[in-house]
Amino acid sequence: MNLIAIAILAPLVAAVLILLLRRAPAALSLLGTVIGLIASIGLLTNAFAGVAGALTLPGLPDMPLLLVATPLTALLSTLVAVVCIFVMIYAVGYMKKDDEKVRFSATLLLFAAAMQTLVLAGDWILLLAAWELIGLSSYLLIGFWYRRPGVTSAATRAFMVTRSADLGLYIAVFILIATTGSSDIATTLNMGGSAAIVAGLLLLVAAMGKSAQTPLHDWLQRAMAGPTPVSALLHSATLVAAGAILLIRTAPMLPAETLLVIGIVGGITTVVTGLIALGENDLKRLLAASTSSQYGLMLLAVGAGVPLAALLHLIAHAAIKSALFLGAGVFQHSRDGTTFGKLEGAGRDQPRIFFGFALAALALAGIPPLSGFFSKDAIIAASLASSDAWLLASFALAGTLLTGAYMARALSILWHGDRQKRSIPGLGWMGAGLAGLVTLAVILGAFFPSIETLLRASLAEDENTLAQILGLSAALSGLALGWFISGERLLGPLLPWSQRGFAVAGGMDNLLVRPAFAIARRCEKLERSLYTGVLAVGRLGLNIGRGARFGDERGIDGLIFALVRGTINLGNRARTLQSGLIHREMAITVVGAALIFAILFIPLLFF
Amino acid sequence: MSIELLLALITGAALFGVGIYGALSQTNLVMIMMGVELILAGAMVNLLAFWRYLHPDNPAGQMFVLIIMTVMAIEMAVGFGVAIARFRAKGSVEMEEATELKG
Numbered sequence: 055m056n057l058i059a060i061a062i063l064a065p066l067v068a069a070v071l072i073l074l075l076r077r078a079p080a081a082l083s084l085l086g087t088v089i090g091l092i093a094s095i096g097l098l099t100n101a102f103a104g105v106a107g108a109l110t111l112p113g114l115p116d117m118p119l120l121l122v123a124t125p126l127t128a129l130l131s132t133l134v135a136v137v138c139i140f141v142m143i144y145a146v147g148y149m150k151k152d153d154e155k156v157r158f159s160a161t162l163l164l165f166a167a168a169m170q171t172l173v174l175a176g177d178w179i180l181l182l183a184a185w186e187l188i189g190l191s192s193y194l195l196i197g198f199w200y201r202r203p204g205v206t207s208a209a210t211r212a213f214m215v216t217r218s219a220d221l222g223l224y225i226a227v228f229i230l231i232a233t234t235g236s237s238d239i240a241t242t243l244n245m246g247g248s249a250a251i252v253a254g255l256l257l258l259v260a261a262m263g264k265s266a267q268t269p270l271h272d273w274l275q276r277a278m279a280g281p282t283p284v285s286a287l288l289h290s291a292t293l294v295a296a297g298a299i300l301l302i303r304t305a306p307m308l309p310a311e312t313l314l315v316i317g318i319v320g321g322i323t324t325v326v327t328g329l330i331a332l333g334e335n336d337l338k339r340l341l342a343a344s345t346s347s348q349y350g351l352m353l354l355a356v357g358a359g360v361p362l363a364a365l366l367h368l369i370a371h372a373a374i375k376s377a378l379f380l381g382a383g384v385f386q387h388s389r390d391g392t393t394f395g396k397l398e399g400a401g402r403d404q405p406r407i408f409f410g411f412a413l414a415a416l417a418l419a420g421i422p423p424l425s426g427f428f429s430k431d432a433i434i435a436a437s438l439a440s441s442d443a444w445l446l447a448s449f450a451l452a453g454t455l456l457t458g459a460y461m462a463r464a465l466s467i468l469w470h471g472d473r474q475k476r477s478i479p480g481l482g483w484m485g486a487g488l489a490g491l492v493t494l495a496v497i498l499g500a501f502f503p504s505i506e507t508l509l510r511a512s513l514a515e516d517e518n519t520l521a522q523i524l525g526l527s528a529a530l531s532g533l534a535l536g537w538f539i540s541g542e543r544l545l546g547p548l549l550p551w552s553q554r555g556f557a558v559a560g561g562m563d564n565l566l567v568r569p570a571f572a573i574a575r576r577c578e579k580l581e582r583s584l585y586t587g588v589l590a591v592g593r594l595g596l597n598i599g600r601g602a603r604f605g606d607e608r609g610i611d612g613l614i615f616a617l618v619r620g621t622i623n624l625g626n627r628a629r630t631l632q633s634g635l636i637h638r639e640m641a642i643t644v645v646g647a648a649l650i651f652a653i654l655f656i657p658l659l660f661f
Numbered sequence: 662m663s664i665e666l667l668l669a670l671i672t673g674a675a676l677f678g679v680g681i682y683g684a685l686s687q688t689n690l691v692m693i694m695m696g697v698e699l700i701l702a703g704a705m706v707n708l709l710a711f712w713r714y715l716h717p718d719n720p721a722g723q724m725f726v727l728i729i730m731t732v733m734a735i736e737m738a739v740g741f742g743v744a745i746a747r748f749r750a751k752g753s754v755e756m757e758e759a760t761e762l763k764g
Contacts, residue, residue, distance in 0.1 A: 636693065636756045640684055 144487025147480025219263020265297030317357020321449025328456030399471020458532020
């Protein structure tokens with residue numbers, strides 16, 4: 055059987071089995087992800103050997119559904135599978151006390167399968183389907199604790215925002231297929247001209263929605279209402295990554311104008327969401343804002359014309375961010391919450407977990423020799439080498455500085471405070487998942503050269519020293535600022551703005567959501583009036599029918615039945631005469647004869 | 662009217678009354694038929710009396726009585742046939758029990 059099919063079907067089959075059997079969700083989900091991981095690794099080793107896998111399924115006429123395992127897609131598939139397996143291991147411990155493990159595991163596996171399809175998709179139609187599927191399953195996962203207040207609204211918001219942005223993808227795909235006449239992604243990448251600019255911008259809109267870029271970043275922080283493993287999975291290698299993956303895969307097609315827009319959007323996002331993270335009062339929301347910020351950096355790298363740098367940062371960030379979320383989940387269990395007020399000193403409760411968390415945080419900030427250093431360095435080098443170096447490089451450096459500052463802020467709050475010793479159920483499983491991801495976050499940098507050879511691309515080496523010096527100094531100064539000065543003081547007058555998410559959410563609400571709601575209400579009113587009209591017609595018909603039935607029943611049927619009833623009554627009366635008793639009948643005869651006699655003869659007596 | 666005629670008519674009426682009483686009071690089919698015979702006998706006595714004392718020259722009266730006697734014999738044959746058949750089938754000729762033909 056094809057390895058691609060196994061990579062996708064293993065989690066899916068496991069999900070179906072869990073739903074059918076309704077037992078052993080942990081073991082089945084681990085089994086499904088492990089088989090998927092093995093298949094993905096098989097695809098990757100094939101790709102290293104130069105063998106590209108492909109799977110063609112019957113689809114629309116002239117547009118078969120393609121699944122391809124090029125070096126890039128095989129690499130991404132492996133990344134997804136690796137993060138999935140660690141998150142699954144962690145989830146075994148995290149969900150130990152939850153009653154709905156079956157639903158949780160099944161949805162998580164569905165999500166994993168959808169993500170594998172998205173990553174491995176070789177044509178736009180399948181990619182669209184997978185894109186929708188991850189949107190749906192992320193909605194289910196974010197709304198997993200739907201009974202808690204605010205969770206459903208967070209899930210709905212995430213779904214609506216990404217869904218609205220998805221319209222961009224639909225139109226873009228339509229343009230691409232209409233222009234090139236093929237739904238194969240590889241074929242469409244060769245197109246150019248004005249259609250490519252428009253399609254590229256629309257793809258950017260879709261990516262902005264999924265990757266939570268400014269001004270659509272608000273849903274991601276609200277999505278923290280879901281369970282922590284979900285956040286870890288969504289934010290690292292899957293849902294949010296889908297936007298960046300889309301742009302990385304289509305990068306060869308994008309013309310310079312579109313690239314510049316992408317770079318600016320990414321740059322603005324990395325700064326704005328970095329500032330939001332600095333002013334955040336909740337660990338998970340801080341990490342969510344940081345995710346937006348890091349994806350901003352990736353878009354910036356794509357915009358600078360080096361999608362490889364974006365890919366490397368995506369890989370490093372996947373391991374780092376899921377490790378950070380897993381650590382945050384442990385702290386959440388130990389203090390029953392994720393606000394910084396509750397978490398003060400939580401790092402001292404679990405020093406080993408804190409050590410892993412801190413390693414991941416330093417990796418994200420870009421401290422050598424951790425993986426984040428290499429990828430961030432590549433992004434800064436790419437921005438310096440681009441044609442708009444001053445703009446993109448300043449965004450990139452500001453983003454790096456802010457990354458260091460908010461990560462140091464989180465570490466400082468976690469470390470300074472009182473200890474509270476408390477036992478956490480399932481800590482072993484959670485620790486195992488965390489340890490695996492932290493190890494990846496630390497050592498991944500060593501694999502970057504082999505990834506470069508795999509993709510037959512290399513990073514620009516010219517200004518690498520300058521980039522390293524600039525990046526490292528920005529990261530270190532950011533860390534120092536964040537550790538020694540509180541985030542509130544760092545932000546200064548920007549603090550209220552940052553805590554309100556730079557009013558972007560409110561602006562979106564007022565500009566887009568209110569009119570949308572108004573239209574929806576109008577439509578509802580119209581529909582209601584139509585509905586009452588239809589109902590009135592129906593009621594009229596019903597009444598006519600009822601009248602006809604009345605006439606039928608009372609008029610015609612009544613007459614006939616009255617006749618029948620009369621006949622039956624007459625028969626019954628007549629039957630009582632026919633007693634069959636000879637004496638009675640004889641007596642009646644005698645009496646009758648006497649009566650006849652009397653009638654005939656009594657008049658004779660008188661006249 | 663001669664006294665003989667009156668006596669004959671009284672005899673006929675008495676026979677008729679006894680016959681009606683017997684037919685109504687008895688439950689046995691055979692007895693009921695005997696009552697019916699008496700009724701007919703009463704009627705025949707009346708007829709013969711009127712013929713003998715009022716129109717002895719007209720033979721129609723005699724003919725009437727002969728025909729009635731024939732009919733009586735046939736009726737007896739049929740009635741007893743029914744009674745025997747019923748007795749064989751049901752083991753009794755009690756008419757209170759014979760309600761099978763009740764409508």
